[in-house]
Amino acid sequence: MLLRVLKSSLLNRPKAIVLLLLSITMGAAVATAFLGIYGEISHKMALELRSYGANILVEPAAAEDGADLDEADLKKIKTVFWKYNITGFAPYLFGIVDLEAGGKKARGVVTGTWFGKELEVEGEEPSIQGVRVIAPWWDVAGQWPQAADEAIVGVSLARRLGLKAGSEIVAGKNGRSRRFKISGVVTTGGYEEEQLFAPLPTVQGLLAKEGRISRVLVSALTVPMDDFGSRDPATMTKLEYEKWYCTAYVTSVAKNVEEVVAGSRAKPIWQIASAEGSLLKKFNMVMILLTSLALAASAIAVSTSLMASMAERQHEVALMKTLGADRLQVVTIFFGEILIISLIGGVLGYLLGDQLAELVSRIVFSSKIKSPFWLFPTAILAAFAVAAAGSVVPLRRALLIKPVQVLKG
């Protein structure tokens, strides 16, 4: 009988039902879409943020000028405790030199570095390290340097000296000088655009600093900082210290690197390290907030349309009560209706939201996502939640209806 009543009620009041269905479907669709792209996005964001470069800077601990690090220590970075978290690093050796090209002269910075060096460390898989790994956004017009006497030049320095790919430049310091062939012009968006980049050994020769480097930039996968991670290790108990050391906070990775590079101090580059953690955290918040807002909005929509239909149907409720329906029976009928509608709405919402998620990820991330299977029950649950939340007030209203006042004889 209940089913019969529900069927008749659903089939014979199309307008009210469609309205209700629409709000529930919207809620479920939005929840599905948000959650569908959510996991995908946070993963992609982490990777994309990662590409904004190194998050640990290793410098000589001594403050005086000319202090430097030993290039031989670089290999050890691949052997530290957190070696699997270190995705890449690049050494730098800076020197101020006199530059001369095509008759123009200028003082400038020459930087020796690895562009994409194949690094063999005993007991480890060979890997490629260098600028190309930790700064993938560097945009080179031309070629990356291949030979020892090739160099790339920062775009603003190139403009000053009128350089382009194929030109030649001479760098001299303390009587020694070296001729470089420009293989490309690099745009980095940073101070590097004023520099000349050449292979590390060549620059070491030029500056007479064989086997030395000025700093190392390390890019590591870290866990977001939390309260525990930002505590001072010196204040920790042994167990805490151990736990801290054992968690891939940017600070503990930095400390780890510092231990193997003699005479160095490694510090997190906070802008990136914290931006990464907090951006992801904020993104999570935004997603959760948006999803709950969307659900709340559709719950309110459900509530309003149910309110309207309840006003229309108050005679019906009063009549049911007159016939002797108790509260449970009244609720059963109305809630049954809502449940059926929300089931349909959940299925529709899932289909819709899935499409939406795919669309969004194609437009925004230009990638395909495959929706996880748990999304379906989630959509149904979201529909139920919206329906249940939206029907509380109308149902309460229905239960408060007094037959005597509605059915005046």
Added chain:
Amino acid sequence: MPVESGTCIIETAGLTKRYGDICALAPLDLQVSEGEWLTVMGHSGSGKSTLLNLLGGLDRPTAGRLLVGGEDLLAFSEDHLARFRREAVGIIFQQHHLIPYLTALENVMMAQYFHSVPDQAEARQALERVGLGKRLANRPGELSGGEQQRVCIARAIINSPKLLLGDELTGNLDHKSTRLVMELLKELHEEEHFTLVLVTHNQEVAGWGGRTLFMDDGKLVKDLRHERKGDDPS
């Protein structure tokens, strides 16, 4: 025919209903025996509907005692009162309150559903008994006023109530339909042995009962026992 002497089905003492200052029902003492046919008459606003609603457990009195079938309605909880309504009372209103999206048959079955379990065959029988055997699958919108009122009667008696209450149930009907409905009620009254309380403005309708109460301003002004109209061979 003499008034059936049986046990008291309705017994009130000092029954009062007040809406703020308005006294819709002055303290009322009333006894109705089982199987009686009672008519309540009076001016508009004299408290007839108020009395009926109290008897049907649709409303609660402000003061007084109210026993229906030996049970004290004042002691009942909301849900208990609902059970009392579905098991012991049948109520028919002036406007034929049927659920618009259900057929005549389903409307009757609805009462069965609230009471216990629906039974289609029995519901059909009840509709046949009120002469609507051919209109089972019609929705209220497709039935005439008199027919709707008969569906309401079928629905009201489907759970074999002890007490059948009618509030101006012929108020919207013409002379002929009124007579039809009254004859139906008389027939059912004789077969089912329920107690019938009808509120009406219509002298003729009052004539069908064996006892008439006259009310004015919430007070009972006259309690008259008389011959029943259906009995005389007119």
Added chain:
Amino acid sequence: MILARGVTMLLVWAILVMGLARAYAGEKAALTAGCAAGLVAGTIFGFFLFAAVPGEIPFFIIKSALAAAFISLFIVAAIVWYRGTAAEGDRPSVRHAVVAITVFLFAAGYGLLLVCRLPYGTDNSQFMALLLILLAMLGLWMIVYRLEPLLPNIGMAKGGTSLFAVSLLLFIASLSPRLDLFSPLSMKVMKLIHDFVHQFFESMLIPDHPFFRTDIWNYIGLLFSNGVGFWGGLAIWFIPTTGVTLATFREPLPSVAHVRQAAVRRKLIAAQLRERRRRLFFPLFAGLVMAAAAFNSSHPSVEYWDPKPLAVKADSAGEIVLPVKDGDVDLKDGKLHKYLYQKGAQKVRFFALYRSGELTVVLDACSICQPDGYGQNEGTVICYYCKTLIPLETVGKPGGCNPIPVPFAVDGSGVHLSAEMLVNTWVAQVQSEKKLPGGGK
């Protein structure tokens, strides 16, 4: 993690006691006695079993017992199907002894599973955990006994009790891949169908039968897919609960034809329907629990694969040999296999893992963290202490939070390890409370 296990176990216990208390409402004394005796007997037997019999055998025994219980559900369902499910509460003739024995069996099963679910490690921690859990159970018992009368009026169908209790036991079992019954069931079903289809078509001897076009072969191929085992297993899994539920539905209601007044008749029917619906609660609940068990079983990643270490002994030459294939155990199945070697007071946990096409043997500890051990989750192992995920490919390489590798040799007879080397490596490299790196400066 151990806490979560404990809480789950306690929850199941509370539900079990609640259900039994409702089923045997009038038999509190027999219930209490049976429950207590069963629990104690089960746990003691469990400890005895694990202490006395080495290797996989205790698990095999417990699993067989579970399987027997599951099969007995079919008998229960069959009996109920033919005899009807009139409520047991209506027949006060259930004797105390019967109640006590039934309850004893259920509680003993629970006790056995409880022992299986206890954390391994030092004996002390195991006993402490057991003691704590037993105490908590006692407390829960009191609470449940108090709460039980407050439950809504749900009656117990005949057969519902065993359905209910066994399903709860199966649920606990499903939490541990070693005891799980559902996966082997699906495997068996798959194998059966596979063999059957194979022989059936073999006997027809015609791969290119003129009536069978490729699309039909595709459908036949469906029968060989993994899904068949799963769905077939699922069907068998739910037969008992479905059987009892349907039997309850099927049972004719007492006749009410003698009642003349229709409204009264309907009221009687309504009351009977209500009563029958109440009796459905336990079979349906059992069905839900079974569904949860099947879900657990097919989503084992919810928990890390972390088998109880097998105790191994060194031979006279001080060598430990792990057979690569031994009955059910296959070292090359890509799952980690844990072992425990004990010499004097020194325990060494290690595990073997087949990954990237090679076997590797490592200690169940790294050189930095407390030796909480590792669990396996798709493609990674996790260090329980620092929660670092370590890719399977890097297991066997030293450094970081990777488990400490040990030298070993593989030949036809299995994996050979030196016992002395194991102990030495553990003592030298694994952190204990006394030896911490740097030490919080």
